[in-house]
Amino acid sequence: MASLDSFGARSQLGVGDASYEIYKISQVEGSARLPYSLKILLENLLRTEDGANITADHIRALGSWDPTAEPSVEIQFTPARVLMQDFTGVPCVVDLATMREAVRELGGDATKVNPLAPAELVIDHSVIADLFGRADAFVRNVDLEYQRNQERYQFLRWGQTAFNEFKVVPPGTGIVHQVNIEYLARTIMTRNGVAYPDTVVGTDSHTTMVNGLGVVGWGVGGIEAEAAMLGQPVSMLIPKVVGFKLHGEMPEGTTATDLVLTITEMLRQHGVVGKFVEFYGPGVSAVPLANRATIGNMSPEYGSTVAIFPIDDETVRYLRLTGRPEEQLALVEAYAKEQGLWHDPAAEPEYSERLELDLSTVEPSLAGPKRPQDRVPLLSAKTLFRAALKDYVKAPVPVNVESAGNGVDGKADEASAESFPASDPPAVHAEQRTEDPADKPRDLISAAVGAAGRATNPVTVTLDDGTRFELDHGAVVIAAITSCTNTSNPQVMLGAALLAKKAVDRGLARKPWVKTTLAPGSKVVMDYYERAGLTPYLEKLGFNLVGYGCTTCIGNSGPLLEPISAAINDNDLTAVSVLSGNRNFEGRINPDVKMNYLASPPLVVAYALAGTMDIDLANEPLGNGADGQPVYLRDIWPTALEVEEVMATAIASEMFARDYADVFAGDERWQSLPTPTGDTFDWAADSTYVRKPPYFEGMPAEPAPVSDIAGARVLAKLGDSVTTDHISPAGSIKADSPAGKYLSEHGVDRRDFNSYGSRRGNHEVMVRGTFANIRLRNQLRLPGTGSAAGAALPEGGFTVNHLTGEQTTIYDASVAYQEAGVPLVILAGKEYGSGSSRDWAAKGTMLLGVRAVIAESYERIHRSNLIGMGVLPLQFPTGENAESLGLTGTETFTISGIEALNAGTTPRSVTVSTDTGVTFDAVVRIDTPGEADYYRHGGILRYVLRRMLAS
CATH class of the missing domain: 3.40.1060.10 (Aconitase, Domain 2)
Known part of the structure; x- marks a missing residue:
């Protein structure tokens, strides 16, 4: 639909021999003073003005933006394209396929269900670093990837042929965000003779990487992405x-x-x-x-x-x-x-x-051991590591006690001043836990560091090849050059390779307990490594290519060598990973690893050489060289000039042109996959990877009225900083978990379980893994026998079934509640749902029977996703939380006032009352009229489907 162009903004721009229609931002009064990003949004409104969703008043409101005002004006942003990775993209395509069937069942034309905006999916999340440190690691890992994911890949190939405007970048090409900046991003788009800024929403929160190219884009839930693909604008406040x-x-x-x-x-x-x-x-x-x-x-x-x-x-x-x-x-x-x-x-x-x-x-810095915002100056890394280690070991033995280390300015080291108490503390006995130094105010940091001792528990390990060594707390068992954050950056990637060369030249080697992996963001990285002659040095240190994709950063680090894994678990050692990633939450990187540090690729190589976090890299040697003399990090650190000289000769534009020449075609393995045909997908009854979800079952053509919630019980009572990693199924599937039992019952061998991420197209697996993270801490307690408090639940996906008073898994409890017709609520603390934009954190919550979440505050994407699945996000009154209100999670809840939505208005608050006499007004976090429409319809997918049928 052409813009109404109320501001006369339509104009022509000549570029060489070409002419393009554009919408001039300068036609709107006040636009010249706007920040760059708001000018992009303003052009978006000018070009899509339709008099209904986007009006002249919206455009004027953006032109007269008050930078000091709290956001209150809703606008509808129409992204130019949608970007997906395969973990989050498969559910999107599953939902589109299911939507086609629902349209047909309701009397519509199934083929009308197509992306209306270009949608591109990059398969990058499925490769696992099973093999490492060997020449055939890449080939073997890709072979395993195809074996594990054949059903998913066949389904995606069907989607690429069945849907218009939908393209798939096959496995083994690169990480979605690097492929985006190197090839997919346009910066300025052209379509039907119109030129306009490239804008994008993506199903991965790190879609923001493209912001470096001047492209406005951010991560959304898969649910929002599906709606954007189908022409629905993204509702947002200026x-x-x-x-x-x-x-x-x-x-x-x-x-x-x-x-x-x-x-x-x-x-x-x-x-x-x-x-x-x-x-x-x-x-x-x-x-x-x-x-x-x-x-x-x-x-x-x-x-x-x-x-x-x-x-x-x-x-x-x-x-x-x-x-x-x-x-x-x-x-x-x-x-x-x-x-x-x-x-x-x-x-x-x-x-x-x-x-x-x-x-x-x-x-020079790292971040850790469990949050990316907790920066650790490299000069203070050893001292702050020892301070943090106390939280991860039982009864630490203080030996080699050191006072607070001196930072660059000679003052005591400081950790992050922010305090976000985690809902998932390390797995140590409660009576032995101490406070996390990262959660202390700055003036207490030096005292915590000064008291930090070195806990030690050396264990002798013998590998299958006869190699013997001692493993202790703080051992770096994973050193991974991985993730979109850094592997797109030639300066740090070449810096790592040059450091490796200097280390090899001096006779250094990685420690035998370190799993070293190299997972570049695109094939171009290996091209310039080869051209610079640096690949052999990385391989000499064990940094062989393991795959092109998101590996360690998303938990696809693969298993440690069995003797090392056994030593860690049998002796409760606190092992460490160092990775060039962006996420280091507890339980994310590897189940054997408790402490995770983010670092630059050169530092990843350095820690692989050192083999421990308990080292001062500024003053202690990495090891002894071939001449028997100590080698320090400063001796092998490449200078900026050295890196620049290699970049100038090793990187050329023809590398990118060659590697992306036929990027959607894939290799022989991809091309030889049998491809299903037809406008609708033929669901395999025995598939454990791709199943038709129940979102549209029994859906009437018109939505039923919204109803209040009565007789609800608490499925989980959670603390602060509960991330989507805690909520959404991720990582490996344990044999004794509900998901593992489901797969076993369906004839899947344990070795073929694969990861939750690879099975995101099967709602039966995913709902069983929701809230099942091994580090989740549900604060519900078993009914006491001699104490009112009762016993604490173990960490992981466990809860109390209030119908029986027994401990059970969260999934099994939800089944019992749903069979009894009992609605469920979640109680939570601050920043609920922070982390990746995982749609399954909301989908799984809904499928478990949760009708509402009551939290102190929310992460933006997860709050939106909850609404998108018909789950009501509520917020405790300012200054209040479950503890201050005396809520234990054993109460029965009634939430009244929701029905006001049926009148077309959104209540600012609703009344929450319990059978124990607690009553409070909860803030309704439905922030825009568009979100209210989604909630009235039971979620965004049903809303879009009904709109599609109506048109």
């Missing part, structure tokens, strides 16, 4: 925009990882959840595109919706390097300058809030 001014230059010895960990810490402390962050100022031009992408990638870790860099010369340079045609480059530059989107280093747009960073103050 956000606050934080201006982040950069100046100066990075000092020698620092990396993009150090910069992004510094920015993450700053923005977490400032508070940017739900806001746009925009980088500006004279320092922007000194930040290479790859570093910009690294910063944008970590946006979910500091909580912003986007973290964007405007278009400038560096943007065009990168587009040229990655093989975009010259016509596209000319269009990007001409359009950006015409529309006032070209970065002016001297400009000072209006911002809601401002931060500033002198790049010269950045220092």
Whole structure:
């Protein structure tokens, strides 16, 4: 539908011999003062103005944006395209296939169900680093990937042929976000003769990586992504925009990882959840595109919706390097300058809030041991590791006690000042737990560090080849160059390879207990490694290619060697992983590993050489060289000049052009997969990977009235910072879990269980794994026999079935409740649902029979996803929580006032009462009229389907 063009914004832009229709932002009064990101949104509204969802008043409201006001004006944003990875993308395609059948059953034309916006899916989450440190690791891992995922891949091949505007990048190509910035992203789009900014929503929260290319985009739930594919705009409030001014230059010895960990810490402390962050100022031009992408990638870790860099010369340079045609480059530059989107280093747009960073103050850093915002200066890493270790071991024995280490400025080291008490503390006995130093205020940090002793429990391990060594607390058992965050960045990737070369030249080797893996973001990385002659040095240290995809960062780290795994578990050792990723939540990386540190790729190599976190890399040697002399990190750390010289000769645009020439075709394995045909999918009755979900079963053409909730029981009572990793099924499937039992009952051997992520297309598996994370701590307690408090539940997916008073799994309890007709609620603390944009965290919650969640606060995407599945997000009154209200989770709840939605209005609050006499008004977190419509219809999918039938 053509825009109503109330502002006369439609115009023409000539670029070379071509002419494009554009919508001029300058036609709206006030637009010149807007931040870059809001100008993009303004153009979006001008181009899609339809008088109903997008009106002239919406456009005027954005033009007259008040940077100091709290967000209150709803707008409808129409993304140019949708991006998916396979874990989150498979459920989207499953739902589209199911929607086709539902349309047919309700008398409509099934073939009308198609993406209306370009949708691209990159298969990158399914490869597991089973084999490592050997020449055939990549081939063997890909073979295993195809064996495990053949049903899913056949289904995706069917989707690619059945749906218009849907493309699939096959396995073994690269990580979705790197493929996005290197190939899929356009920066400026053209369609039907119209030129407009490239914008995107993606089913992975790290979609924000493309912000480095000047593209407005962010992660949404799979549910929202499906609606966007089907032409539904994304409902949002005009956000606050934080201006982040950069100046100066990075000092020698620092990396993009150090910069992004510094920015993450700053923005977490400032508070940017739900806001746009925009980088500006004279320092922007000194930040290479790859570093910009690294910063944008970590946006979910500091909580912003986007973290964007405007278009400038560096943007065009990168587009040229990655093989975009010259016509596209000319269009990007001409359009950006015409529309006032070209970065002016001297400009000072209006911002809601401002931060500033002198790049010269950045220092080498890690983050950990369990949160990406907890930055650890490298100079203090050993000391802070020892302080944190106390939380992870039983009865620590203080030996080699050290006082607080000296930081760069000679003062005692400091940890993050933010306090987000985890709902999933480490698996140690409650009476032996101590406070986490990361949760202490800054003035108490030095005391905690000063008291930190070295807990030790050395265990002798013998590998199958006869290698013997001692393993102790703090041993680095995984060193992984992995994830989209850093493997897109040639500077840090070449830095790691050069460090490996220098280490090998000096006679150093990785420690035999370290699992070393290399999983680049695209094939181009291995191309420039080969061209630079650096691959043999990485392989000498065990960093052989294991796959092109998200491995360690998402829990696909693969198993440790059995003797090492046994030693860790039999002796309750606190093992460590060091990875170049963006996520290090507890229980995420590997079930044998308790402490996880994010680091740059060069530091990953360094810790593989050291083999322990209990080392001061500034003052202690990594080991002895071939000459018997100690070798320090400073001896082998590559200089910026060395890295730049290799980059200049090793990277060329023809590499990108060659590797992406036929990116959707795939290799022989992909092309030889049998492909189903037909407009609707032929569901296999015995499939354990892809099954038809029940979302549309019994759905009437018109929605039933919304009803209040009565007689509800608590399925889980949770604490703060419960992430979607805790809620959504992820990682390996245990044989004795409800999901494992289901697979066994359906004839699947234990060795073929695969991961939850690979089985996201089977709702039966996924609902059984919801709230089953081994680190989840359900605060419900068993009925006491001699004590009112009763016994605590074990960590993991367990609860109390209030109908019987017995301990059971969360899944089995939900089945019992649903058979008895009992609705369920979840009680939670602050930042409920933070982490990746996992639609199954909401889908699984709904399928368990949960009608409402009552939390202190929510992460943006998960709150939206709950509504998208018909689950009501409620918030405790300000300053209150379950504890302050005296809620134990044993109560029976009534929630009244929801029915006001039937009148077309959204109540600001509803009344929650219990059978124990507790009553309070809970804030209704349905934030926009669009979300209210979704909830009235029982979720966004039903809403879209009914709209489709009506049209």
